[in-house]
Amino acid sequence: MFDTLSNRLQDTFRSIRGETRLTETSVETALREIRLALVEADVNVQVVKAFVDRVRDRAMDQAVLKSLTPSQQVVKIVRDELLALFGDATGGLVETTARPRVILMLGLQGSGKTTTTGKLARWLKKQGRHPLVVSTDVRRPAAIQQLAVVAGQAGVRVHDPAGEMDPVARTRGALQEAKNVGADVVIVDTAGRLHIDDELMVELLAIRDVAGPSDLLYVADAMTGQDAIKSAGEFHRQIGVTGVVLSKIDGDARGGAALSVVSVVGVPIAFVGAGERLEDLEAFHADRFVSRMLGMGDVLSLIEKAEEAIDEGEAARLEEKLRRNAFSLGDFRDQLRTIRKMGPLEHVLKLLPGMGQMKDLAANKPDEKSLGRIEAIINAMTPEEREHAEIIDGSRRKRVARGSGTSVEDVNRLLKQYAEMRKMLKMVGQMTGQPVGPGPKKKKRKGPFSLMR
Amino acid sequence: MGFFDRLKEGLSRTAQQIVGRFDEIVERADAPADRTRAVDVETLDALEELLIGADVGVAATDAIVDAVGTRQRKGESLRALVTEEILRIFESAAPVPPPVDPPRVVLVVGVNGTGKTTTVGKLANQFTREGRSVLVCAADTFRAAAVDQLQVWADRAGVDLVRAREGADPAAVVFDAMAAAKTRGRDLVLVDTAGRLHTRVNLMNELDKIRRVAAREVPGAPHEVLLVLDATVGQNGVAQAREFTSVAGVTGIVLTKLDGTAKGGVAVAIAHDLKLPIQYVGVGEGIDDLLPFSPRDYVDALFQVKW
Numbered sequence: 074m075f076d077t078l079s080n081r082l083q084d085t086f087r088s089i090r091g092e093t094r095l096t097e098t099s100v101e102t103a104l105r106e107i108r109l110a111l112v113e114a115d116v117n118v119q120v121v122k123a124f125v126d127r128v129r130d131r132a133m134d135q136a137v138l139k140s141l142t143p144s145q146q147v148v149k150i151v152r153d154e155l156l157a158l159f160g161d162a163t164g165g166l167v168e169t170t171a172r173p174r175v176i177l178m179l180g181l182q183g184s185g186k187t188t189t190t191g192k193l194a195r196w197l198k199k200q201g202r203h204p205l206v207v208s209t210d211v212r213r214p215a216a217i218q219q220l221a222v223v224a225g226q227a228g229v230r231v232h233d234p235a236g237e238m239d240p241v242a243r244t245r246g247a248l249q250e251a252k253n254v255g256a257d258v259v260i261v262d263t264a265g266r267l268h269i270d271d272e273l274m275v276e277l278l279a280i281r282d283v284a285g286p287s288d289l290l291y292v293a294d295a296m297t298g299q300d301a302i303k304s305a306g307e308f309h310r311q312i313g314v315t316g317v318v319l320s321k322i323d324g325d326a327r328g329g330a331a332l333s334v335v336s337v338v339g340v341p342i343a344f345v346g347a348g349e350r351l352e353d354l355e356a357f358h359a360d361r362f363v364s365r366m367l368g369m370g371d372v373l374s375l376i377e378k379a380e381e382a383i384d385e386g387e388a389a390r391l392e393e394k395l396r397r398n399a400f401s402l403g404d405f406r407d408q409l410r411t412i413r414k415m416g417p418l419e420h421v422l423k424l425l426p427g428m429g430q431m432k433d434l435a436a437n438k439p440d441e442k443s444l445g446r447i448e449a450i451i452n453a454m455t456p457e458e459r460e461h462a463e464i465i466d467g468s469r470r471k472r473v474a475r476g477s478g479t480s481v482e483d484v485n486r487l488l489k490q491y492a493e494m495r496k497m498l499k500m501v502g503q504m505t506g507q508p509v510g511p512g513p514k515k516k517k518r519k520g521p522f523s524l525m526r
Numbered sequence: 527m528g529f530f531d532r533l534k535e536g537l538s539r540t541a542q543q544i545v546g547r548f549d550e551i552v553e554r555a556d557a558p559a560d561r562t563r564a565v566d567v568e569t570l571d572a573l574e575e576l577l578i579g580a581d582v583g584v585a586a587t588d589a590i591v592d593a594v595g596t597r598q599r600k601g602e603s604l605r606a607l608v609t610e611e612i613l614r615i616f617e618s619a620a621p622v623p624p625p626v627d628p629p630r631v632v633l634v635v636g637v638n639g640t641g642k643t644t645t646v647g648k649l650a651n652q653f654t655r656e657g658r659s660v661l662v663c664a665a666d667t668f669r670a671a672a673v674d675q676l677q678v679w680a681d682r683a684g685v686d687l688v689r690a691r692e693g694a695d696p697a698a699v700v701f702d703a704m705a706a707a708k709t710r711g712r713d714l715v716l717v718d719t720a721g722r723l724h725t726r727v728n729l730m731n732e733l734d735k736i737r738r739v740a741a742r743e744v745p746g747a748p749h750e751v752l753l754v755l756d757a758t759v760g761q762n763g764v765a766q767a768r769e770f771t772s773v774a775g776v777t778g779i780v781l782t783k784l785d786g787t788a789k790g791g792v793a794v795a796i797a798h799d800l801k802l803p804i805q806y807v808g809v810g811e812g813i814d815d816l817l818p819f820s821p822r823d824y825v826d827a828l829f830q831v832k833w
Contacts, residue, residue, distance in 0.1 A: 109584065112578060112584060113584055113761050114761070115581070115760030115761055115762070117579075118575050118578055118579055181758065181783070181786070182639070182641070182783065183638070183639025183640055183641060183756060183783075184639060185639055212811070213675065214674065214675040214677075214678030214679065215672075215674035215675035216671075216675075218670070218671040219669070219670045219671035219672075219675075221671075222670035222671055223670050226670075267785060267786040267787075268786065268787070269785075269786060269787060294639065294756070294758070294759075296637070296759050296760060296762040296763070296766075297758050297759065297760055298758060298759055298760025298761065298762075298763075298788070298791075298792065299578070299579050299580065299581050300581070300757075300758045300787055300788035300789070301758075301760075303787045303788075304758070304786065304787065304788075321637070321638060321639075321723065323723060323725070324637065324723040324724065324725050324762065325724075325725050325762065325765055329760070330760065349638075349668075
């Protein structure tokens with residue numbers, strides 16, 4: 074998300090960087106670009122005006138204009154002001170002593186409430202909680218069923234009394250069941266509604282009063298336009314909102330709505346949803362988010378993703394192997410699988426610093442298929458071949474190519490890359506006198522990326 | 527109730543807000559003495575902010591404001607000028623594809639959560655009532671319970687549904703639907719597809735495959751590809767329209783959820799940038815709440831002109 078916004082800002086700053094001294098004119102040029110970028114990113118017009126004015130006030134300061142690195146100063150000002158817009162709230166859920174903790178999901182139709190409910194349940198389960206979910210959407214056909222399926226995928230309990238079509242009774246039943254089975258979180262999914270649908274708002278109030286939620290999460294589509302403030306504001310006014318979940322940020326929406334909602338409605342962003350898989354939900358971190366917007370990468374998110382995907386014992390074992398320079402094709406395959414577990418490669422790549430500027434590479438971006446092909450080639454080998462790649466001669470190569478549905482050239486390429494990788498690992502090991510592991514990041518640079526070029 | 531009333535009802539809250547501000551602007555610019563002068567800069571600025579705030583987008587807004595600003599006025603009101611410019615944009619869009627020999631195949635596409643399944647349900651009902659024999663194809667085999675949701679709509683409209691189990695290849699379901707439509711002699715096949723973000727290359731390629739399968743079974747299919755857009759969407763709607771057009775050959779837009787406060791101004795941006803016509807608008811959750819789009823009524827309702 075914010076890709077295009079970040080590209081534009083980067084272009085702007087690149088042009089500023091060329092100048093040794095900023096002038097008032099060049100600052101104005103940059104500000105105009107920023108204003109346009111923000112408007113096209115769907116940020117509310119008033120918010121844009123206020124933002125640009127604040128940046129101008131600070132950028133026109135003589136100290137900034139005369140400093141030796143004025144353009145960096147401007148970048149810093151923009152970054153500071155963006156951060157200030159998001160406030161100092163940290164993402165995720167705030168601690169509460171309420172048991173069960175009740176989370177009420179709110180939002181317009183199609184914003185992604187039910188999917189987010191499933192993702193959140195999975196997220197909580199990962200945190201060691203025992204969530205129970207309930208759908209009170211008796212309106213949309215098959216909504217209750219959808220939540221049941223999603224909950225099944227997340228492996229969490231769902232309260233679904235057949236035939237009970239009263240939202241309030243379903244909520245009450247869920248709370249009772251949570252007490253009975255010892256679930257410590259209840260997530261109540263609600264019917265999507267327009268903020269001007271009075272009848273449904275009354276129903277929502279009734280659900281809220283029965284549920285007594287400590288968290289009221291408003292699910293907002295990152296693609297929303299200027300209307301975002303009105304709908305979020307109305308939910309906040311009528312029901313009360315404690316946090317926003319920004320959904321569908323994996324598209325190319327610039328997500329300016331997020332800026333508007335946070336700064337005008339005054340509700341912090343708790344989570345962001347960036348994909349269709351249940352694990353694609355992350356706690357919101359303003360500093361990382363802003364860094365990503367400005368193309369500074371998002372290394373922290375990457376490390377977190379890696380930690381989630383990697384098993385500690387596995388990492389230790391690998392480190393040992395690297396130390397002995399016994400990194401086999403089998404280990405290589407395990408590494409590939411780990412990386413793929415971190416999510417689609419595109420997402421992972423986006424988090425790397427500098428990748429923001431390499432958007433033009435999109436045409437020859439690493440393709441998920443080539444990873445699959447590499448895995449297939451390794452799968453087609455015998456265990457012995459995986460441990461001792463040097464025994465793979467011409468006839469074995471032919472067999473492996475046939476077995477994996479690839480060509481001998483593909484197999485050759487893989488073996489060559491593997492040999493080079495080992496050589497490099499050995500060198501690095503000697504150079505530093507340190508084991509190369511256990512970093513999954515190391516593997517990524519030396520491994521599949523170079524294979525996919 | 528005609529198009530206008532229904533739309534006006536749906537748009538009423540929207541209209542109240544936009545019209546309130548528009549009236550202020552108009553009042554300033556339309557004093558009889560001013561009607562023969564060019565519109566002043568202050569008014570143009572206010573108009574620009576209003577259009578941007580309605581999601582009309584920078585390019586289309588610039589075009590409208592420029593056109594209004596450079597016009598030599600001969601007593602026309604500002605409202606008439608703006609209406610004329612927006613209509614000009616809608617009229618520049620491509621025409622709706624002509625009718626063909628049955629079965630006519632209509633593919634319904636869009637990003638997640640815009641209301642594709644609901645739109646297919648409403649369309650099925652509408653065409654059935656017009657006396658067409660309709661077959662609905664559930665090619666959203668991805669989202670949990672999407673097929674069940676469509677089944678409910680199909681039952682309401684009283685039409686047949688071709689479905690497969692969840693996770694099946696959508697192109698295979700489309701193949702079955704084409705065969706069923708031919709053997710059962712249906713006029714119209716409505717294909718509901720899974721929501722997909724336009725940036726997901728592999729999912730977009732799946733649409734291409736669906737197209738190819740349809741074309742192989744029925745000549746010229748899909749005859750129409752409708753992109754369903756949520757009226758609350760911002761400028762990303764243009765990106766969606768562009769991508770879906772390049773991969774799936776979109777022929778028209780369905781603008782849903784116009785019954786909120788959102789203005790769906792991105793429709794103007796899309797007509798301006800991509801020349802895609804708006805074909806239907808969704809104004810509520812009932813099965814009848816889908817209306818053919820009429821540009822003049824849309825603009826009139828937006829500015830709530832008295833008839």
